[in-house]
Amino acid sequence: MDVLVTGSSGLIGSEAVLFYDGRGARVWGVDNNMRADFFGPGGDTTWNLQWLKENTSRFEHVAIDIRDRGAVMNLFERQRFDLVVHCAAQPSHDLAAKRPFDDFEVNALGTLNLLEATRQHCPGAVFAHMSTNKVYGDAPNERELVELPTRYDYAKPEDHNGIDETCRIDRCLHSLFGASKTAGDIVAQEYGRYFGMKVGVFRGGCLTGCRHSGVELHGFLSYIVKACVRGMDYTIFGYKGKQVRDQIDSQDVLAAIDAFRTDPKPGEVYNIGGGRENSISILETVERLADLTGKRLQYTYRDESRRGDHICYISDLSKLRSHFPAWRITRSLDVILEEMVKAEQGRVAAG
Ligand SMILES: NC(=O)c1ccc[n+]([C@@H]2O[C@H](COP(=O)([O-])OP(=O)(O)OC[C@H]3O[C@@H](n4cnc5c(N)ncnc54)[C@H](O)[C@@H]3O)[C@@H](O)[C@H]2O)c1
Numbered sequence: 001m002d003v004l005v006t007g008s009s010g011l012i013g014s015e016a017v018l019f020y021d022g023r024g025a026r027v028w029g030v031d032n033n034m035r036a037d038f039f040g041p042g043g044d045t046t047w048n049l050q051w052l053k054e055n056t057s058r059f060e061h062v063a064i065d066i067r068d069r070g071a072v073m074n075l076f077e078r079q080r081f082d083l084v085v086h087c088a089a090q091p092s093h094d095l096a097a098k099r100p101f102d103d104f105e106v107n108a109l110g111t112l113n114l115l116e117a118t119r120q121h122c123p124g125a126v127f128a129h130m131s132t133n134k135v136y137g138d139a140p141n142e143r144e145l146v147e148l149p150t151r152y153d154y155a156k157p158e159d160h161n162g163i164d165e166t167c168r169i170d171r172c173l174h175s176l177f178g179a180s181k182t183a184g185d186i187v188a189q190e191y192g193r194y195f196g197m198k199v200g201v202f203r204g205g206c207l208t209g210c211r212h213s214g215v216e217l218h219g220f221l222s223y224i225v226k227a228c229v230r231g232m233d234y235t236i237f238g239y240k241g242k243q244v245r246d247q248i249d250s251q252d253v254l255a256a257i258d259a260f261r262t263d264p265k266p267g268e269v270y271n272i273g274g275g276r277e278n279s280i281s282i283l284e285t286v287e288r289l290a291d292l293t294g295k296r297l298q299y300t301y302r303d304e305s306r307r308g309d310h311i312c313y314i315s316d317l318s319k320l321r322s323h324f325p326a327w328r329i330t331r332s333l334d335v336i337l338e339e340m341v342k343a344e345q346g347r348v349a350a351g
Pocket of ligand 1: 006007008009010011012013030031032033034035036045064065066067086087088089090091106110130131132133181203204205206207208212213219220
C-alpha cells in the first residue's frame with residue numbers, strides 16, 4: 001500500500017506515518033515545518049521528523065507546501081497513492097486572526113489542492129480529512145449547562161453523550177480558523193458526495209499524545225503538561241477554568257481512520273474525540289497533574305474567555321461506533337496523562 005500523509009511532522013500526521021510504516025506500507029510525508037513559522041521555536045517539529053526518520057523503515061519526507069498547487073500536482077504525477085491522510089493545517093484561532101490569508105490558504109485551498117490532485121491522479125484512493133469540532137462554531141454553547149464544583153456539564157439527559165454530527169455549522173461564531181476549516185470540511189464532503197470519492201471527514205475534539213509540539217495557542221493538554229513539569233506560568237482564559245474538553249490519543253484517531261480505510265463511506269462526517277469518559281476540565285487537569293508530578297501548576301486566571309471558545313464540548317461517538325463497531329477508545333485519560341508527563345520529564349532531563 002502507498003500512503004501519503006500531509007502534516008507528517010505534526011501530532012496526528014506523525015502517528016499516521018508510524019501506523020502505516022509499521023504495517024508494511026510505503027509512506028510519503030508532506031510537511032514544510034510551517035508550525036514553526038506559525039508558533040515560533042516551541043512549535044518547531046524538526047525533532048519529530050528526525051524521530052520518524054530514525055524509527056521507520058519506508059518513510060520518505062517531502063518538504064513541500066500544500067498551498068503550492070504545482071508542487072502538489074507534481075508529487076501526485078510522480079506517485080499514485082492508495083490512501084491520503086490529510087493532517088496539515090493552521091490550527092489556531094488567534095493566529096488565524098493575525099494571518100487570515102495564510103490560515104485560509106492552508107486550511108481551505110491546501111485541502112482543495114490535495115483533493116483535486118487525488119481526483120486527477122488516483123480517484124480510487126481513500127482520503128481521510130482531519131477536520132475539527134470548531135466547524136460547529138459556538139453553537140454547542142447553546143446547550144443548557146449545569147455548573148458543578150469543578151466543571152460545566154450538559155443539563156439535559158439527551159445531551160449526555162455530547163455533540164453529534166447534526167449540530168448546525170452556520171449562523172454562529174467560528175473565528176476565522178473555524179471558518180477556513182469549515183470550508184475545507186465542506187469541500188472534502190463534496191468530493192465524496194459529488195464525485196463519489198472515498199472521502200471521510202473526521203471532526204476532532206481535543207487530539208493529543210506525546211508527539212505534540214504544544215504551544216500556548218494550540219495543543220491544550222500537551223502545553224499544560226509542559227507548563228506544569230517545567231514550572232512555567234499558565235493562563236486560564238475564562239469560564240472559571242471549568243471548561244470541558246474530551247481528549248483522544250492520536251493512536252485511537254489512527255485506528256478510526258484505518259477502520260474507514262477498510263470500509264469507506266463516501267462523504268461521511270464523523271465526530272471523533274475521547275467522549276465522556278475521557279473528558280476533563282482545566283481545573284480537574286490541574287489537580288490530576290499535581291497528583292502525577294508532585295508539582296502544582298502556577299496559573300493566572302483571566303476572567304475573559306477566548307472568543308467563541310466552547311464551554312463544554314464532548315464528542316458524541318455514536319455514529320463512529322455504529323459505522324465501525326470494532327473501533328473503541330483504547331487509551332484512557334489516566335494513561336494519556338501519565339505518558340505525557342513521563343515524556344516531558346524525559347525531555348527536561350535530556351536538556
Ligand atoms: N490537535 C488537536 O487538538 C486537533 C483538534 C481538532 C482537529 N485537529 C485537526 O487535526 C489535524 C492535525 O492536527 P495536529 O494537532 O496534528 O496539528 P499539528 O500542528 O501538530 O500538525 C500539522 C502539521 O502540518 C504542517 N503544515 C502546516 N502548514 C503546512 C503547509 N502549508 N504545507 C505543509 N505542511 C504544513 C505543520 O508544520 C505541522 O507539522 C489538523 O487538521 C487539525 O486542524 C486537531
